[in-house]
Amino acid sequence: MSLSSAMITAQSIFNNTGKQTDVVSSNIANVGNKNYVKRTAILSATAYGASVVTTARVQNDSLLRQTLASSSLFSGQNVLLTGLEEVKSIFGGNDYESSPSAYLGALQKSLDTYAGKPGDSALAATVVNAATDLATSLNTASNELQAIRTRADKEMALQVDSLNQLLSRFEVANNAVKSATASGADPNDALDIRDSLLKDISSIVGVSVVTRGDNDMALYTSDQGITLFETIPRQVSFTPKIGYTASMDGNSLYIDGVAVKAGEGSNTTASGSLSGLLQLRDDVVPTMQNQLDEIARGLITLFAEKQADSTGTDPDLPGLFTYNDPATATVPAAGTITKGLAAAIKVHPDLIISQGGNPELLRDGGINGAAYVKNDLSNGGGTGYSALIRSYVTALDTSIDFDPTTRIDTDTSLLKYASNSMGWLEQMRQGATNANDVKTAAYERAEEVYSNTTGVSLDEELSLLLDIEQSYKAATKLVSTIDEMLQSLMSMVK
Incomplete structure (x- = not known):
């Protein structure tokens, strides 16, 4: 040398x-x-x-794609599980001690006790108090469910804003990558920025990535194939509502003019938090609300007053349980949901002592006037009369029709229906918990492997x-x- x-x-x-x-x-x-x-x-x-x-x-593109996919699935599942846990807390947590089925059981017990001593006015007041507790629990649960929908709406609006910002930043990073690649400069820092934005985007909505010439990248939603980014970011739009009632539907969420679908099932198909929030707002919570509305309808129907004689000229009218203005309330149609009934149900004021009512009308009938009196004390009736009370006890265990869209039994007793309602919620929550464990492990493993590799x-x-x-x-x-x-x-x- x-x-x-x-x-x-x-x-x-x-x-x-x-x-x-x-x-x-x-x-x-x-x-x-x-x-x-x-x-x-x-x-x-x-x-x-x-x-x-x-x-x-x-870089390892296949591991990055796996990480993005598992991140989206984990995010959607976690949103659903969090929502279900919140719904569960409305009804008292693990033991469901604040559930309608618990209060319904207490009402049946107090009715049974009152039927044994129909002359005891204190027991009559106890029944009315138990009924008030049940109605209040339905009111509270209904309002809390709609509050969950409102919060989901607000969270969706925040995430839509975040997603639009991320897509705008992605455009800047993608242009930097293309420019550096085309000119032969070092694109590595821009690639890092672009990949980090991809990870953030994937937690909000599932992403399918297509890489083209000069390292240009296009993004599509992984489940519907909607264009998120192709040369320029596509608009994500959503208009939240100020508040919700049971009869209100939420506004759709659009990406590039196409409505985003909600996730389905306890092991949700939601890819990203937006689909999970849509499922919570438009499917899970409304189903729970429908079940509460059916419980309220069942209560009004089973405790409705019937005409005392057999002529049948007067209609059945709400008795122990009524709603809105008792003077105009009617018994809802059988087997069909009346939206918002759980929020409106209440004990008839003519039975409440503090409002000048008489709880013993529950024993005698006549809440809706003389035509509905079963036990007329001024005309041969007695304080030992218990037939009407016992008919209510029996009715709670008698099968009636329920709306099939509530996803539980359509021909069962009100007591069992209320119990099945909590069973449906617990089954959904348990399924979501198991799926969340699996998806969490998959996400953590994918992230770990990607991190170890890159x-x-x-x-x-x-x-x-x-x-x-x-x-x-x-x-x-x-x-x-x-x-x-x-x-x-x-x-x-x-």
Whole structure:
């Protein structure tokens, strides 16, 4: 090797170690940064050894796509489970002690006790109090369910704003990647930014990625194939409502003019939090509300007063339980949901002592006037009369028709229906819990594998730094040797 070639080789080593040190330093500075992908200095053989020709990004597109998909599924499932846990808390948590079925059981027990002592006015008042507790529980639960829908609406609006901002930032990052790729510049920092935005987007809506020329990227929703980004971001639009009632439907959410579908099932198909929120607002909570409305309708129907004689000229009218204005209330149609009835149901004021009522009308009848009196104390009736009370006790265990859209039994007793309602909720919650465990594990595993593959290992970088140090020492030794040789040559010339 000539002295000139040796000098060129030494210079090449110094250049390489400088670039390699810069790459390793950048890697070490980003240890623990989940949005940073490890860089590697790529060497190429030359006539004088090797030279750093580029800085490669240790990317794994298949693992990134798997991470994005698992993130979307985890996010949608977690939203659903959180909502179901919130619904469960309305009814008292694990034991469902505040559920309609619990209050309905207490009402039946108090009726049964009153039937044994129909002359005890205190027991009559106890029945009315139990009925009031039941009606109040339905009112409260209904209002809380609609509050959950309102909160879901507000959260959707916030996430739509966030998604639009993320897509705008994605456009900037994508343009930077394309520009750097086309010009031969280093696109790695822009790629890191773009990938981090992809992760954020995937938690809101499922993303399908298509990479095109010059590293350009297009985004579509993973479940419906709606365009999210193609050259420019597509508009995501949604108008929330101020509040909800049982009879109100939520506004649709649109991406590029196409309505986004809600998730389905306890192991939800929701990909991203928006689909999960839609499922909670438009499916899970309304189904629970429908069941409460059917319980309220059943109560009004079973405790309705019937005409005392057999002529049948007067209609059945709400008795113990009524709604809105009792003077105009009618018994709802059988087997059909009356939207919002659970929020409106109440005990008839003519039975409430504090409102000037008489709870013993429950025993005698006549809440709706003389035509409905079953036990006329002024005309041969007695305080020992219990037939009407016992008919209510029996009615609670008698099968009636329920609306089939409520997803539980359509021909069963009110007591069993109320119990099945909580069973449906618990089954949904348990299914969502199990699915959430699976999807959480899948997401964490995918993220871990992706991080291990593309992330920075401090031990590896420090080891590589030692190797670079040895290369640098070899170069300095070569330069020192060349210097000695040149000095010897110059002394010989003298």
